[in-house]
Amino acid sequence: MDIIFLSGLEIETIIGIYEWEREIRQTVILDLEMATDIRKAAETDDIQYTVDYKAVAKRLIHFVENSDFYLVETLAEKITEIVLSEFDIPWVRLRLNKKGAIRGASDVGILIERGRKPDA
DSSP: OEEEEEEEEEEEEEEOSSGGGGGSOEEEEEEEEEEEOOHHHHHHTOGGGSOOHHHHHHHHHHHHHTOEESOHHHHHHHHHHHHHHHTTOSEEEEEEEOTTSSTTOSOOEEEEEEEOOOOO
8 A cells, every 4th residue: 555645734723612713714734644555656657646736625625614613523424435436445544633722732633544555
Protein backbone atom coordinates (compact mmCIF):
# COMPACT_ATOMS: atom_id res chain seq x y z
CA MET A 1 0.00 0.00 0.00
CA ASP A 2 1.17 3.46 -0.85
CA ILE A 3 -0.01 6.75 0.62
CA ILE A 4 -0.77 9.95 -1.29
CA PHE A 5 -0.89 12.83 1.16
CA LEU A 6 -2.22 16.37 1.12
CA SER A 7 -1.23 18.51 4.09
CA GLY A 8 -2.07 21.95 5.38
CA LEU A 9 -5.05 22.63 3.11
CA GLU A 10 -6.60 25.77 4.63
CA ILE A 11 -10.27 26.43 3.89
CA GLU A 12 -12.63 29.10 5.22
CA THR A 13 -16.06 27.88 6.34
CA ILE A 14 -18.86 28.34 8.82
CA ILE A 15 -18.34 25.84 11.64
CA GLY A 16 -19.30 25.82 15.28
CA ILE A 17 -22.07 25.56 17.83
CA TYR A 18 -22.03 29.09 19.22
CA GLU A 19 -24.12 31.91 17.79
CA TRP A 20 -21.07 34.06 17.03
CA GLU A 21 -19.50 31.14 15.12
CA ARG A 22 -22.55 30.97 12.86
CA GLU A 23 -21.93 34.58 11.75
CA ILE A 24 -18.27 34.35 10.70
CA ARG A 25 -16.06 32.19 8.55
CA GLN A 26 -13.31 30.28 10.33
CA THR A 27 -10.30 28.47 8.96
CA VAL A 28 -10.08 24.71 9.10
CA ILE A 29 -6.90 22.94 8.08
CA LEU A 30 -7.04 19.51 6.46
CA ASP A 31 -4.30 16.89 6.39
CA LEU A 32 -5.21 13.82 4.35
CA GLU A 33 -3.54 10.47 3.81
CA MET A 34 -5.09 8.34 1.06
CA ALA A 35 -4.23 4.70 0.39
CA THR A 36 -3.54 3.68 -3.17
CA ASP A 37 -1.19 1.57 -5.25
CA ILE A 38 1.08 3.79 -7.34
CA ARG A 39 2.90 1.05 -9.24
CA LYS A 40 0.87 1.24 -12.46
CA ALA A 41 1.05 5.05 -12.44
CA ALA A 42 4.81 4.90 -11.95
CA GLU A 43 5.19 2.29 -14.69
CA THR A 44 3.08 4.19 -17.24
CA ASP A 45 3.78 7.75 -16.04
CA ASP A 46 0.02 8.34 -16.41
CA ILE A 47 -2.09 10.22 -13.86
CA GLN A 48 -5.20 8.15 -14.63
CA TYR A 49 -3.66 5.33 -12.57
CA THR A 50 -3.18 7.31 -9.38
CA VAL A 51 -4.93 9.79 -7.11
CA ASP A 52 -5.20 13.23 -8.68
CA TYR A 53 -4.55 15.21 -5.51
CA LYS A 54 -5.35 18.48 -7.25
CA ALA A 55 -8.82 17.17 -8.09
CA VAL A 56 -9.25 15.99 -4.50
CA ALA A 57 -8.20 19.41 -3.16
CA LYS A 58 -10.52 21.32 -5.52
CA ARG A 59 -13.48 19.11 -4.61
CA LEU A 60 -12.88 19.46 -0.88
CA ILE A 61 -12.32 23.21 -1.08
CA HIS A 62 -15.63 23.63 -2.88
CA PHE A 63 -17.46 21.37 -0.42
CA VAL A 64 -16.02 22.84 2.78
CA GLU A 65 -16.37 26.47 1.66
CA ASN A 66 -20.07 25.87 1.01
CA SER A 67 -20.80 23.89 4.17
CA ASP A 68 -22.06 25.16 7.50
CA PHE A 69 -21.96 22.33 10.01
CA TYR A 70 -22.12 22.74 13.77
CA LEU A 71 -19.59 20.00 14.60
CA VAL A 72 -16.13 19.26 13.24
CA GLU A 73 -17.10 15.60 13.63
CA THR A 74 -19.83 16.01 11.02
CA LEU A 75 -17.56 17.92 8.65
CA ALA A 76 -14.82 15.29 9.00
CA GLU A 77 -17.24 12.44 8.33
CA LYS A 78 -18.60 14.13 5.19
CA ILE A 79 -15.09 14.86 3.89
CA THR A 80 -14.02 11.23 4.26
CA GLU A 81 -17.23 10.05 2.57
CA ILE A 82 -16.39 12.25 -0.45
CA VAL A 83 -12.82 10.98 -0.67
CA LEU A 84 -13.82 7.32 -0.38
CA SER A 85 -16.77 7.41 -2.76
CA GLU A 86 -15.76 9.93 -5.40
CA PHE A 87 -12.06 9.12 -5.77
CA ASP A 88 -12.11 5.34 -5.43
CA ILE A 89 -9.91 5.41 -2.34
CA PRO A 90 -10.13 2.33 -0.08
CA TRP A 91 -8.79 4.04 3.08
CA VAL A 92 -8.34 7.61 4.23
CA ARG A 93 -6.97 9.29 7.35
CA LEU A 94 -8.09 12.87 7.94
CA ARG A 95 -6.79 15.33 10.50
CA LEU A 96 -9.13 18.31 10.68
CA ASN A 97 -7.69 21.23 12.64
CA LYS A 98 -9.89 24.07 13.85
CA LYS A 99 -6.93 26.21 14.82
CA GLY A 100 -7.60 28.80 17.47
CA ALA A 101 -10.84 27.22 18.72
CA ILE A 102 -9.48 26.96 22.27
CA ARG A 103 -7.61 29.86 23.82
CA GLY A 104 -4.15 28.73 24.85
CA ALA A 105 -4.12 25.66 22.58
CA SER A 106 -2.17 25.81 19.34
CA ASP A 107 -4.36 23.19 17.67
CA VAL A 108 -7.69 21.49 18.25
CA GLY A 109 -9.60 19.15 16.00
CA ILE A 110 -10.24 15.57 15.10
CA LEU A 111 -8.36 12.67 13.54
CA ILE A 112 -10.41 9.96 11.85
CA GLU A 113 -9.73 6.97 9.63
CA ARG A 114 -12.33 5.45 7.35
CA GLY A 115 -12.30 2.55 4.95
CA ARG A 116 -9.98 -0.42 5.00
CA LYS A 117 -6.26 -0.38 4.43
CA PRO A 118 -5.38 -2.73 1.58
CA ASP A 119 -2.82 -5.44 2.22
CA ALA A 120 0.70 -4.55 1.12
